[in-house]
Amino acid sequence: MQTLEIIHRPPAPGYRGPARPAPLLFVHGAFSGAWIWDETFLPWFSAQGWDSYAVSLRGHGRSAGRERLDCFGIADYVEDVLEAADRCPAPPVLVGHSMGGMIVQRAPIHRRFPAAVLMASAPPFGLWESTLGLAWRDPYVFQQMAMLSSFGGKAIDPEAIRRAMFSDDVPPAEAARYEPLLQEESRRVLLDIGGWIPFPPLPARGFPFLVMGAERDLLIPPDQVRATARLVGAEPVILPRMGHTIMLEPGWRTAAERIADWVMERTAVAAV
Numbered sequence: 001m002q003t004l005e006i007i008h009r010p011p012a013p014g015y016r017g018p019a020r021p022a023p024l025l026f027v028h029g030a031f032s033g034a035w036i037w038d039e040t041f042l043p044w045f046s047a048q049g050w051d052s053y054a055v056s057l058r059g060h061g062r063s064a065g066r067e068r069l070d071c072f073g074i075a076d077y078v079e080d081v082l083e084a085a086d087r088c089p090a091p092p093v094l095v096g097h098s099m100g101g102m103i104v105q106r107a108p109i110h111r112r113f114p115a116a117v118l119m120a121s122a123p124p125f126g127l128w129e130s131t132l133g134l135a136w137r138d139p140y141v142f143q144q145m146a147m148l149s150s151f152g153g154k155a156i157d158p159e160a161i162r163r164a165m166f167s168d169d170v171p172p173a174e175a176a177r178y179e180p181l182l183q184e185e186s187r188r189v190l191l192d193i194g195g196w197i198p199f200p201p202l203p204a205r206g207f208p209f210l211v212m213g214a215e216r217d218l219l220i221p222p223d224q225v226r227a228t229a230r231l232v233g234a235e236p237v238i239l240p241r242m243g244h245t246i247m248l249e250p251g252w253r254t255a256a257e258r259i260a261d262w263v264m265e266r267t268a269v270a271a272v
Contacts, residue, residue: 029098033061124200
């Protein structure tokens, strides 16, 4: 069995509000790990009474497999999410960011989940359009992201990473704090999701998705968020003034509140 790092934040001891309908399982994007959720989202959701978990996919964070990272494909990451879900006390609502969004799109094909949230998610049809668009929108960031994919975080210009990951509202010193935490990503996974996927695997039509994007996202711009929403039958939510790494933006609380409200509404509808 794969050794996975799972950060767990149970409901805060002082919480006295309404019972929450399901646990939450957060899935990080490329070059990252579970730590990215523990900066803001996990403490906030815990304080609001949610039983919250974040998994580091194999080869990421403190999960096993870093030395074999390039051997892993997107299907392996889906298996990790299913394993992490099995460790929750009940089927969780899945929340996936960027590459993690594509994993979250596929997990409900294999297992029953109450709902899922896609945050700045890789589209079901792959990153071909997004990548070509990035080459047009910001050629330098495009070149530096290619360097990150090939050589890791130490080989690139920190300013390019800041522009790729954050809006201008994030102070440079704050963005710099996260740069040492970035890591290489599986080249096999980048091949899996980097091209055009003509027949993307998706759950049955009607599965409840919240599709959320960021107005200033260079990597997954709003047009790609809207395309994802059309494919999964959801209404897109575009958060103003935010960049790609929504959970680390100054307005992260707006996104967290939107997710919490939607999950409560969605589960209330499902219970009727």
